[in-house]
Amino acid sequence: MFERLKNNRIIILLLFMLVFVAVHTILKGSYLPTTDTKDIWFYSGLGAMLFSLLFIEPYYTSPKNVLTNSFPLFLVFLAIYENYNNKFVWWVIFIYVCVMIVLAVICIVLSEFGKDKSEQNNFNLISNCIKEIIVKFGQGKVLYSAVFFSTLLIYYGRDSDDHKYALTMFVFWFFVLAINPKTLNTTFGISSGKKDIDVIGEIFAIQSNAIYLAKVFRDKNNIEKFETIKFKNSQGVCYKGFIFDIYELNNQRWIKIWAAEAKDLECNDFNLIYKEQFGDLEENINSFVGVVSENSNILKIKFEYSKKDRDLEEGDLIKTNIGKKTIFYQVVNAITQSAILETKNRSGFIEAEAMQLGDFNQDTLNFDKIGWVPDMYSPLFTAKEVAEEKDFEYPEYKLGVVPKTDIPVVLNLHDAISHHIALIGVTGSGKSFLAREIIRELLQDTKVICVDFNNEFIHDFGDISNIVTDDNIKVIQENINSLILEGEKYSNQQDKSKMVAWSKVIKDKFGESIKNFLTSKDKNICSFELPDLVNTTAILEYTKYFFKEIFEIAKSEEIKQRILIVIEEAHTIIPEWNFTGSNDKTSQSVINAISQIALQGRKYNIGFMVIGQRTANISKTILTQCNTMVCFQAFDDTNFNFLGNYIGKDMAMTLPAMKKYHAIVAGKALKSDLPLIVDVARNYTNRQISDK
Missing domain, CATH: 3.40.50.300 (P-loop containing nucleotide triphosphate hydrolases)
Known part of the structure; x- marks a missing residue:
């Protein structure tokens, strides 16, 4: 609980505000700054830098944020030109802000031209190069630090009291920049320490009867594929399962989960995911091969491949359920694919194809064709022990078996x-x-x-x-x-x-x-x-x-x-x-x-x-x-x-x-x-x- 509160953005903001009020009261004799122009710009820069670091930087992904940070400063510096004591410093900061605005606009325009083109296209190459520059130098903490320092150096430090105040503000600024926004959260945990250790995220969406999408809490970096978990859904039903995919989107880590209902399992909070060892899931984990993807049809399904041992081969038999029937498919192909998660960000995966064989008939040792397609995101598993042992009499001849099975x-x-x-x-x-x-x-x-x-x-x-x-x-x-x-x-x-x-x-x-x-x-x-x-x-x-x-x-x-x-x-x-x-x-x-x-x-x-x-x-x-x-x-x-x-x-x-x-x-x-x-x-x- 203490660890979560320690990294809470709102708690940190309140602590910095209290420290600032205390320091200002001790050194200036008042709780709040004056309404002088220099105080407005100085404390506005300090507050904007703190707010940007705590609430904007963790989600910062686009040049649009640079434009959002820079344009208000452009207008502000135009307004205070006549009242700014050091015109040289004003011009340096103003030109710096203008350069960030121009580069951000160019980057956005080039990105639009290169939207439907490859990463090697000239528009995208130039856009990405500019993006690296402005994302580094156009961050809120950099821009607002410029405002903070310029005001601190020009308007403060003229007498001994101001020296102390300026030094104190410099130390305050140093501690603000020491914050690592990626380790922060906005949740208020009040449960036991054991739960804080085991909980890794929360359910975000249901993709099928057995497949769930969840987001991982930012302080949980030790998540691995095929770890076992448990959770309780909104109806109070407990499930146990495993993680089969992990990816990043908008600076947020996401996981995909296969889960089955577990009636005798005890769970605590709704939709929170806990790590827990389940030995009886080992067979499910080893046989899991992926989920049905889009553009599948009755004769042939496509599926996103995700297998623990990566040993699936052409000809292997896999199965899924359509209603109450178990339908078998035979793997015939696999190709690499790239999914667009967000603008210019992609996630590589393998998409495989399998031909429908049908529902296996033990009496005839034949597959009965099924005239339908499985649901999107239906889980797929390898099939091995399917057929009952049987002796064949001439002229029946056992040519062989379906690869890796007893069929x-x-x-x-x-x-x-x-x-x-x-x-x-x-x-x-x-x-x-x-x-x-x-x-x-x-x-x-x-x-x-x-x-x-x-x-x-x-x-x-x-x-x-x-x-x-x-x-x-x-x-x-x-x-x-x-x-x-x-x-x-x-x-x-x-x-x-x-x-x-x-x-x-x-x-x-x-x-x-x-x-x-x-x-x-x-x-x-x-x-x-x-x-x-x-x-x-x-x-x-x-x-x-x-x-x-x-x-x-x-x-x-x-x-x-x-x-x-x-x-x-x-x-x-x-x-x-x-x-x-x-x-x-x-x-x-x-x-x-x-x-x-x-x-x-x-x-x-x-x-x-x-x-x-x-x-x-x-x-x-x-x-x-x-x-x-x-x-x-x-x-x-x-x-x-x-x-x-x-x-x-x-x-x-x-x-x-x-x-x-x-x-x-x-x-x-x-x-x-x-x-x-x-x-x-x-x-x-x-x-x-x-x-x-």
Whole structure:
């Protein structure tokens, strides 16, 4: 209580007035000064200096205050010119006051010109430079001290009594200037000492059901973010919470508070905030990430980021409440922002964005979309333990989890195959590791053919071998070479009957090899490898005949078997037309043969897994038929534009920052109606895994 009274502005003003009256009575024999002109100017200067220091200086922020202090002095000094004994001193003070007025006006005008411009604009640079000068030399204590000293030196000190009086007034002036206005207050505390120590401020406004704005008392400088507090609102309800933001405005410190009702808590004064330790708030503090900010919408919210450990990442799950429902969002972006607190004063903060997933359904392990937006300033928290443990039976496959949570992201592998699946991402992002794991799952009831001209899968599947036997390869090679040589002749010179016969042999040999694999009881995976053929045309013909024959077998439904064709390094096998590197009709016929499977294979139980690095150089005819998309890290604009149609533009823009073994998944096979960022890492992915 004594500390607060000691720093009270009104108490200090009364004390100085009492001291002045006592000194004046002792030295001059009267309680109050005379009405002489010199006494009026002298005591007016002293009083104005004291009043300015106690009640104006703490809130001094603008050149407008310099103008307010200087202009009355300008008028006063004009009025007393004839009665002022020392004209030289008068001119010095008058010019000084005029300079302050002119500079203040220039500063205000320049500030108006630079209002909507950057800090580096010439108007603002000059304005700020002038402002620093006039704020320093145009303060009330400086201006009124000039009046006080000039009058003291000119009108007093002529005899021994005046010497004593002048010295006493000088000491009085020194003690006035010793006041530090920033430590003063205007409150009168009458409560216990413990309350004075613990109270830090008072509630100023309610921003939402759980968010409060408060101003900090000026003598409380030991406030830190995420300290716990308590207070009692105007209705007498007690709350406990923590501070999550601190900023300065108009020389006043402000704090933002998250608080929840505490029924068993005892509080004293209304709206006063007390520091108090609450261990049970630790979980709330650690999981708090910020509050919903303006320009949020139903699909995407923006929020002002304020987290204790600063460890929020892209893909993390956060939650808030809309009514009685808990709604989940996934973080997709963050940018730095600057809030204008007052003219030329800004506060930097991070504004993040999160896409709505919805209300989590434990039964379906899906998110139900919510058609509304949370209230402004709604608090947001990280979400971790959400889902109940559950075992998944094939063809359900746990692809991974939502990052830093236990929410499983599940694919139906049968849907993934029947409607085709694509895995896109840069080298080393995790796509080939995931492809191998999915293939191992599918081997339970699916025949897998790996089209892998770089022999990547041989290292991971020990029993893998070429689907075409060596004997058949030799026969196929001979017939393809003969077919090509005959085809190079003029049309009227070609032996059409031989060409038909050679073509039939090629189809029969491919058909024999494919049927042997599909009917095999002990072999569910094989590769399609290219033999040493004479030229590029022979290679393309070989590939074309293989895909045409496998599609014909599937169409005949002679063998009812689910088939997956895995195309690794897809740009080498199914390139976009402008990446083929050849105008030969044969190259396009290969893509057409594969495209036919992509377009119609769903009806005949045959599907694709397309694995590639860039969508730009993979056939769009085939890629657009992939109804399940798993997108790992990517950098080029073509990926963003193409994948944005599947996963949304906001999600696509997160791909460059995607961590290894993190991906965005969307589509038919996903057990979610919305795209999700998923962590596909396993305990064993820390081992050295070759991934292209």
